[in-house]
Amino acid sequence: MKKVFIVLFVFMMFGISANAQISKEDSNISVVYTELADKAFDTIMYVFEPGVDLSDGEIDDEDMQKLFKMEQRNEVTEFKYNFTLQADDPEGIYYVVIGGFEEKKPLSERSDCFVHLRSDTETQIVSELNSAEDSNALKAVYEKYNKFAWLIDKENEQYKQDVDAFYNVMYDNFGKCFVNAADSEIIFNKTATLVDFSNLKGDELIQAIKTLGLTDSIFYEENFEQVATLYEKYTNKGSSINELKKTLSEAIAVTEVNMSDSNVVLDVLKKYFDIFSVNFEGNFPKVSETQMARALYHKDFVRAKDVDDAFNNRLQQLISQVSSVSGSAGGGISNYGGSHSAIISQGIIDSNIIKQLKGEEIFFDIDECEWAADYIKGVYRRQIMIGSDGYFRPNDFLTREELVKIILLAKELDIENDADRQFNDVKKEDWFYQYVMTAVKNQIVFGIDKTTFGTGMTVSRQDAAVMLYRAFADNDLNEDENISTFNDSTKIADYAKKAVMWMQKKSIISGFPDNTFRPEDGLTRAQAAKIIFELIQ
Numbered sequence: 001m002k003k004v005f006i007v008l009f010v011f012m013m014f015g016i017s018a019n020a021q022i023s024k025e026d027s028n029i030s031v032v033y034t035e036l037a038d039k040a041f042d043t044i045m046y047v048f049e050p051g052v053d054l055s056d057g058e059i060d061d062e063d064m065q066k067l068f069k070m071e072q073r074n075e076v077t078e079f080k081y082n083f084t085l086q087a088d089d090p091e092g093i094y095y096v097v098i099g100g101f102e103e104k105k106p107l108s109e110r111s112d113c114f115v116h117l118r119s120d121t122e123t124q125i126v127s128e129l130n131s132a133e134d135s136n137a138l139k140a141v142y143e144k145y146n147k148f149a150w151l152i153d154k155e156n157e158q159y160k161q162d163v164d165a166f167y168n169v170m171y172d173n174f175g176k177c178f179v180n181a182a183d184s185e186i187i188f189n190k191t192a193t194l195v196d197f198s199n200l201k202g203d204e205l206i207q208a209i210k211t212l213g214l215t216d217s218i219f220y221e222e223n224f225e226q227v228a229t230l231y232e233k234y235t236n237k238g239s240s241i242n243e244l245k246k247t248l249s250e251a252i253a254v255t256e257v258n259m260s261d262s263n264v265v266l267d268v269l270k271k272y273f274d275i276f277s278v279n280f281e282g283n284f285p286k287v288s289e290t291q292m293a294r295a296l297y298h299k300d301f302v303r304a305k306d307v308d309d310a311f312n313n314r315l316q317q318l319i320s321q322v323s324s325v326s327g328s329a330g331g332g333i334s335n336y337g338g339s340h341s342a343i344i345s346q347g348i349i350d351s352n353i354i355k356q357l358k359g360e361e362i363f364f365d366i367d368e369c370e371w372a373a374d375y376i377k378g379v380y381r382r383q384i385m386i387g388s389d390g391y392f393r394p395n396d397f398l399t400r401e402e403l404v405k406i407i408l409l410a411k412e413l414d415i416e417n418d419a420d421r422q423f424n425d426v427k428k429e430d431w432f433y434q435y436v437m438t439a440v441k442n443q444i445v446f447g448i449d450k451t452t453f454g455t456g457m458t459v460s461r462q463d464a465a466v467m468l469y470r471a472f473a474d475n476d477l478n479e480d481e482n483i484s485t486f487n488d489s490t491k492i493a494d495y496a497k498k499a500v501m502w503m504q505k506k507s508i509i510s511g512f513p514d515n516t517f518r519p520e521d522g523l524t525r526a527q528a529a530k531i532i533f534e535l536i537q
Contacts, residue, residue: 021033027085028085029082029084030081031047032078033079034079043098045070045072045096046067046096047067047083047094048066048067048097049066049067050093050094050116051066054095054097054111057107058107059097089116091118092149093113093114093115093147095112096114097111117149125141125181126178126180126181130178132171135170135175136164136167138171139163142188149184150185152188158192194212194239197237198239201232202232209228215245217252219252220248227252227255234251234303253272256272257269257307262298263293265293266293266296269311275304276311286318290393292311292315294458295313296311365394366394368394368395369394369395369526372526375529376394379410379532380392382410383409384532385532393525396524397523398459398522398524398525398528399456400463401432403459403467403523403528404435404444406528407471410532414438415435416441417433419437421440423452425454426455442470442471444467445467460523461520461521462492465499465509466495468499487515492517492519508534
C-alpha cells in the first residue's frame, strides 16, 4: 500500500507557527509535529474517532466522548506519536487536533483528518464509484459515503451554483477513473477547478493548469507565465479536460513562435506540425526562408490560425515575386515606412555588359531569380551589392539601412560621420551609422519621425521611390503630370506620388502584371539590383 501524506498547518499558543504531518500506511498512523520556534512548549494532541462533530469550532464534553487517543508532551520542540488501528476500530474519518482545549487559534487552523477503511470496504466503494452509469448515479455514491469515506466541500462555489451540472462535468471527465477512495476528493477538487477554469487568470490559471495536469511540455515548464498570459486571451478554451489540453497545446506552440528568433522560428512551426496548418512542401522550397521567417518572428500571435495566415500570406507574396518576370519596384525612406513584397520589371541591358558577364558564375542562387541575373552581376561588378559567402539572396527584402548604403555606393558620395539629425535607433557602433548620417546630410532620408530612423524595417515601395528620387532625380518632371496607369494609384501616399511619377516616366518601374504599383509592399535585393543598375547607366 502506498503512503498517504496530509500536511497540516497549525498555529500554537502565542501565535507561534508550527507544522504537523499525518501519514497513514495500512493501519499504521504517524503524527509528527515540529515547532518552528526555538522555545519549547507544552503540547497536547487529540485524536477523535469517526462521528465527532467539531463543526461549531469548539471541543466540548460531548466531543470528548468520541476521544480515541490523547497524547501530551511537556516543553518540546518536536512531537512524534505513532499508533496502530485495530481490526475492530471504527471505520470512517478520524480528526487530529493539536492544542486541545487551551489553544487560542481557531480549531479549523489546528486540525486535520485521515480516513480509515478496511480493504474490503474500500474495494466496495471504488466498485460503486466506477459502476455509476451516469452523473446522477455518481452523485448518489458521493452522497452515500460523504462524511464516511471522504468530505465533500459543499460550500465550494462551483458546487453550490449547480450541483447537478457539477456532477455532469465530473462524470464526463472523470467517470470510471477511480482507483481508491482517496481519488474521490481529488476528483471533486479537479471538477471544481474545471467548472471555474474559464474565469481564472494569472496565478490561479497557472495553478489550475497544474491541478488538472493539462500538459507535460518542457517549454511550458520553462515559460509558464508567458503561456498563461497568452492563454488568458482564449475566449473559448473548452469545457472538458481534452479540450483544455488541446487549446493549451495551441497556446504553448504559439507562445514559442512569438518568443523565437528568425533563425529558429520555422523549425518551431515544424516541431508543432499537429498545431499549425502550414505546408513546407510544394511552393515553400522555391522561396527564401529568411523572408518567410521575417513574417513570423517576434510577433504577437494569439491563435494558431494567426500564424497560419501570416505564413501562407507571405508564401503567396514571395511565390508571386519568384514566378513573375515583370513588375516594378522602388526603395528608400521618407517620412513613412512600409513592408511586404514587390516585383521588378525587366529592362534592356547594354549588350556590351551582357557580353562581359555571360558565362561567369558569381553567385550560387541567381537561378532563384533568373530575370535579374544580369542586373545582379552588373551591380556586383561595381561593388554596389556584393552578397555574402557566394549567395546574393535575391528574394530577401531590403531593410531601410541596407538600401541607404546601396544608394550611397551607387552615387559614390563621400561618407560622413555626423549629421544635424540624430536617431535613437542609430548608434555610432552600428555598421550603417556613417551611411545614414551621409544620407541625412544629403537630404536623401529624414526618418520615420524626428527621433526614429526605422532600423531593421523592410522598406516600402513608395518610400523606396522617394529615396531614389531624392538621390537621382534630374528635375525633368512637370508638376501637372500624374499617375494614371496604375489601378491602385489612389493608394500611393501623397508624399510619394511625385517620386513614383518620376520613376514611371524614366521607365524604371512599370507595375505588376495586374497593373498595380502596390506602394506598401517591400523591395527585394533582386529588384533593387535592377533599379540601381538602370539608374547608373
